[in-house]
Amino acid sequence: MEDVRISLTVNGHPHTHDVEPRLLLVEYLREILGLTGTKVACDTSSCGSCTVQVEGESVKSCTMLAAQADGADITTIEGLAAAGTYHPVQAAFHEHHALQCGFCTAGMVMAVVSLLEANPNPSEHDVRHGLEGNLCRCTGYHNIVEAVLAAAESR
Amino acid sequence: MIPAPFEYVRVDSVDAALTALVEHGDDAKLLAGGQSLLPLMKLRLATPEVLVDVGRLRELSYVRDGGNHVAIGALTRHRDLELDELVASECPALAAVTAEVGDRQVRHRGTLGGAVAHGDPASDLPAAIVALDAELVVDGPRGRRVVVAADFFAGFLETALEPDELLTEIRVPKTGRAGFGYEKFHRRAQDWAVVAALAARDAGGAIRVALVNMGGTPIRAHAVEAALADGASLHDAAALAADGTDPPGDLEASPDFRAHLARVLVRRALEAA
Numbered sequence: 001m002e003d004v005r006i007s008l009t010v011n012g013h014p015h016t017h018d019v020e021p022r023l024l025l026v027e028y029l030r031e032i033l034g035l036t037g038t039k040v041a042c043d044t045s046s047c048g049s050c051t052v053q054v055e056g057e058s059v060k061s062c063t064m065l066a067a068q069a070d071g072a073d074i075t076t077i078e079g080l081a082a083a084g085t086y087h088p089v090q091a092a093f094h095e096h097h098a099l100q101c102g103f104c105t106a107g108m109v110m111a112v113v114s115l116l117e118a119n120p121n122p123s124e125h126d127v128r129h130g131l132e133g134n135l136c137r138c139t140g141y142h143n144i145v146e147a148v149l150a151a152a153e154s155r
Numbered sequence: 156m157i158p159a160p161f162e163y164v165r166v167d168s169v170d171a172a173l174t175a176l177v178e179h180g181d182d183a184k185l186l187a188g189g190q191s192l193l194p195l196m197k198l199r200l201a202t203p204e205v206l207v208d209v210g211r212l213r214e215l216s217y218v219r220d221g222g223n224h225v226a227i228g229a230l231t232r233h234r235d236l237e238l239d240e241l242v243a244s245e246c247p248a249l250a251a252v253t254a255e256v257g258d259r260q261v262r263h264r265g266t267l268g269g270a271v272a273h274g275d276p277a278s279d280l281p282a283a284i285v286a287l288d289a290e291l292v293v294d295g296p297r298g299r300r301v302v303v304a305a306d307f308f309a310g311f312l313e314t315a316l317e318p319d320e321l322l323t324e325i326r327v328p329k330t331g332r333a334g335f336g337y338e339k340f341h342r343r344a345q346d347w348a349v350v351a352a353l354a355a356r357d358a359g360g361a362i363r364v365a366l367v368n369m370g371g372t373p374i375r376a377h378a379v380e381a382a383l384a385d386g387a388s389l390h391d392a393a394a395l396a397a398d399g400t401d402p403p404g405d406l407e408a409s410p411d412f413r414a415h416l417a418r419v420l421v422r423r424a425l426e427a428a
Contacts, residue, residue: 001160021163021206022196043156045194046345048260057234057263063193064264067163068186068210111260132344133258 006070010035011079019066026050026061028069029076037077037106048134051107052076058114060133077106080113089113092151093144100138108134112148122152158196165208169294169323172209176319177296179205185321186210187230187269190261191278215268215323218242224290224326229268233257236267246327248335248355252283255337258345271307272322274314274372277347279339281308282373286353286365289327295320308372330358336427338420339367342407349408350416352376352396354424362428369400369417376400379421393422 003018010033017032029035029052038061041049045063052061053075081087086094089112099105108131115122115130122130127148128141136144164179166172176183184203186192187210195201209215215230218239225245227236236242236253243250256262256270256279270280271291284291284304291302296319307315316322333356339348351367362383364376378395397414404410 001162004163020160022158022160024157024197027157043197045190045261048258051260054263058260059263060260062197063190063261065163065186065189065193067165068189068208070165114263115259129344130259133260135343 004067004070006066008069008071009073011075017066021065021067023066024062025052025059025064025066025069025074028066029061029074035076035078039103039106041103042135046135047104047107048111048131049104049107051110051134053110053114056114056117058111058133075110077110080109087113088154089116089148089151092147092154096143096147096150098140098144098147100136100140104134104136104138108136108144112151116148116152116155120152120155122148124149156197158193159199159202161196161203162205163208164205165211167211169212169214169321172207172212172321173294173296173319175205175207176321179207181318183207183318185272187266187272188232188264189269190257190265191269191273191275209321210266216266220245221326224328227267227325227327229272229322229324230266231268233262233265233267233270234259237262245329245331246287247332248287248330248337248353249283249327251335252279252337252353255279255339261345267325268322271325272314272316274308274312275347276308276311276370276372276374277368278373279337279348279351279367282351282365282367283337283353284325284327285373285375286355286363287327287330288357288363289325291322292324292326293320294323301326305375311371328357330356333358333360334428336424338424338427340416340420350402350413350420352417352420352424354421354428356428362425364396364421364424366396366400366417366421369397369402369413371401374400376417376421379425383425389425390422393418393425396421 182204215228217228335355339351378398382392402413
């Protein structure tokens with residue numbers, strides 16, 4: 001099958017590659033660009049670990065082809081804040097101990113940033129409903145919700 | 156998990172999409188938001204030879220006032236429907252059901268036309284358009300035709316669409332502030348419904364009821380509707396919710412449990428409507 005040429009921006013940097021049509025966006029980010037902060041867990045679009053932002057909106061990158069991202073502006077966890085600094089959502093996760101094993105965290109943070117863009121003053125219900133696409137198998141939801149509310153407060 | 160190899164064709168107009176479908180015939184599958192199709196392809200339950208990506212047809216992403224109905228372009232994303240003011244005021248049941256589809260990330264990519272054309276009886280929106288008596292505009296090499304929602308779903312993941320046709324618009328009758336209730340039972344917040352029920356009044360006040368995952372297609376609960384029309388109480392009418400259905404049995408629920416859920420969920424949906 002013929003490769004597809006894609007040109008896209010990831011964390012502010014332009015990239016152009018010829019990719020197999022069946023290459024998933026998450027594999028493009030991890031295997032070709034080496035951005036392994038984005039995780040693959042369930043690989044069935046259930047868990048949200050692979051959440052990145054496409055044009056500022058949260059998307060499960062295991063359920064999108066790299067070819068579909070041609071021309072898009074993508075942000076991964078690596079692009080959220082300058083090296084050595086935290087995005088306010090990352091700072092709130094740190095402050096409120098909103099992670100245990102940490103495997104879901106990158107996807108969780110990317111989903112939260114997108115959620116707060118759309119709804120800067122969420123209720124606890126809004127946060128829980130807004131994050132239903134992200135699973136934490138340590139079941140550390142309580143502190144995650146606390147962190148999101150604190151991050152919203154601090155904005 | 157990686158899909159089987161396929162050829163990728165991106166089109167930038169409805170005409171180009173139809174040309175590609177004619178060219179590739181049965182080997183081709185349309186890709187809209189991909190939130191149902193890509194998971195199936197990753198599991199190799201779907202192995203199309205050619206994927207025709209219609210995801211960028213901006214001309215099919217719109218919500219317009221059609222007089223007695225709201226006309227929705229097939230490639231309008233769930234998220235855009237959730238936020239649309241015309242849908243909120245004229246088709247509030249559709250807005251509410253759309254907000255229950257999958258999760259936020261899925262709603263950022265998934266489209267109404269994609270969900271409807273996929274024809275999954277366990278999915279929210281096919282049942283919603285059946286309950287709301289929507290009309291579906293289908294374009295193809297033989298011209299345009301309009302199919303009523305009740306005739307659109309032919310079987311499990313099977314619709315009235317021919318391989319060379321494209322669903323372009325969904326026309327949802329306006330209901331204004333008429334009452335509705337959507338009750339969805341699922342194991343986890345983002346899951347498909349084990350069973351769900353939508354009860355929605357039309358602009359004249361008559362109630363229609365549709366069931367999710369109670370058979371091979373989204374179905375109307377005709378026995379419930381008939382009982383209500385004959386003056387039965389909501390409670391008595393809801394007791395008929397599983398009549399004439401053929402619910403599947405799987406790891407999540409037996410057919411008997413699904414029938415029980417249908418009766419309970421229909422009663423709650425009727426109470427809300």
